[in-house]
Every structure is written in C-alpha cells, then in structure tokens.
Amino acid sequence: MDQYKTLVELLEREEPQVNTDRQNEKSEQEPLLGTDTVTQMAIVVRDIESTADAYCKLLGVDRSSIIQSGPGEMTKIEFRGQPTEAKAKFMFIKTPLIELELIEPDDASPSIWREHLNTKGEGIHHIAFVVKNIREKIGMLERMGYPVIQKGSFWNGRGEYAYIDTTSMYKVVIELLEKYEN
Template structure:
C-alpha cells in the first residue's frame, strides 16, 4: 500500500497540517514577538464574526464567543494566534484551564458533515463549530487519542 492510498483511506482524507493555533492573553504583544523572531511584518489582528454571521455553537449551544485572530503564513503552514473574549468557547475554556500555548492543529478537508459524523463515531466529539467568510470550521475533541484538539476547515469551492 502506498502512502497516498493510506492517507486517502485515513479519517480526514489528508495528512497535511494546514495550521497550528496558539491561545494568547495579549495578541499585540505575542504577534510582535513572533514578527521579531521570524523577521517578518507584524500582522494586523481581526475579530471573528458576530454570532449572527458566524453561527457559533459551543457544546451544542449558540454562543456569542468571539476572538481576535492574527495569522502568520509560514510556507505551507499557517500560525494562528487567538485571543478569546470572555464568552463561553473552546478557546476561553482552554486558556482558563491550561494557560497560553497550543490549542489545535488544523486540516483542510472536504465534506464537513461526513467528517464530523465519522469522527464522532470514533468518540471524537464536536466541541465548537461556526462559519467564516468563505467556509466553516469545527473543533473536534481528539485529546484522548491524539493529545491535541483538531480543527477541520472546509473552504467553499
């Protein structure tokens, strides 16, 4: 069996990590630290959309949760800094419980509903989901098996 066949048969249909998400208390300070470290321009941060646009759900319930996001494009991988507001979310809970640091690794997938259903059948439950301009996301609780949260990103065609 070739590697390509193995990955096509995997749960996600890909093995390419697209993004690493890091939770922070102060996005301006941490963005500047990364910019200085990598010798790149500090990216501007943006708020996630409001609940009416993002349709954010946390633990199956609509949530006003928003975050400031800043992105560093690092070749084939994107580094995402996340500073959550105080509303209930996976970001806020994780930051409160574990402090600053890694929150998730993300994969670009096709067929969000099918992937979520498949992962839930493997006891990897949906924690939070929402929409963004051009697509949708879902955070899956994969800590038991994979020791980190996975984010699924599906971009509109």
C-alpha cells in the first residue's frame, strides 16, 4: 500500500468497537504519562498532496488544509539541542478515534522528520499524547533514559511539543503535546 506509506489492516469484529469514557474505570496502575489516550499518529511523507488524497479517499473525508510551519521566532524549535527552522508542511485528518498527521519535511531544514525520511523512508513517525505538565513529563522520561530529540512551540505559540526517543522500548517516537489555555 505504497500510497498510504504504511500497511493497512482490515479487521472485522463480532462486537462493534465503541469509544468509551475510561476515566470512570479503576485501574491499579496509573498511566505513565497521565493519559492512556493516543491522540495522534503521524506519517512522514515525500509528497503530502498525493498521500492526503489517498487517505481522504480511503476514509471518505474531505481534505483539510495543508499548513506550513510557522516562523522560527514563534516555533522556537530545537533539533538535537540546536536551533532550527524545521520547515515542513502538515495536514491533520480527523477520524472518530485518532487524528492522522501527515508531515512533508523541507529538504534544506534539519528536523526529526527530515532525519526519519532520510534514514528510514516514508512511514509512521510517532504517536502523540496530550499531557499536562509537559516539562515534568519530559524530565521523568529523560531520567528513564529517553532523551528529547526535538522540541518547540505550536498552536501559534500557545502550546509546546517534544519528541522523545522511546524507540528502544516502544519501537516508535513518542510525542508529548500540551496546549495552554491562556
């Protein structure tokens, strides 16, 4: 399934999958990040236009706008500890359970997305979780041996993100997102 940049699995269940509110369920173990909800799955691509067309057709949804990365003074991105513009194009496709993010990195701008495309090719890049107290969560993960690869601001500077190198344990990069209400 080259046009989707990943393998698509079709699954039939005897019982329909229902999106439930799990906050009322008691668990003996608290989720490490303070949430058990995967908010987003991101796919790095070479051609966002054709990949977006393929996913929108697959999901039967209208195509959303392609967003260009913001100016460096707003995004304040650091990649492997160094400031960068990390220019890219993004598209967010909503589904009932998870958001798909398509990312087409700029060729001339260092970023985790460009690195992934150069070393691994197109495909799944990260899964994202919306968290509270992102800096606390980053510190906890760093103490566990999972370093920050890239971080910056998003949502017009009213939010932070951090990509954590969790590939040794989880086989994928984990992104932490926090939106500020102010």
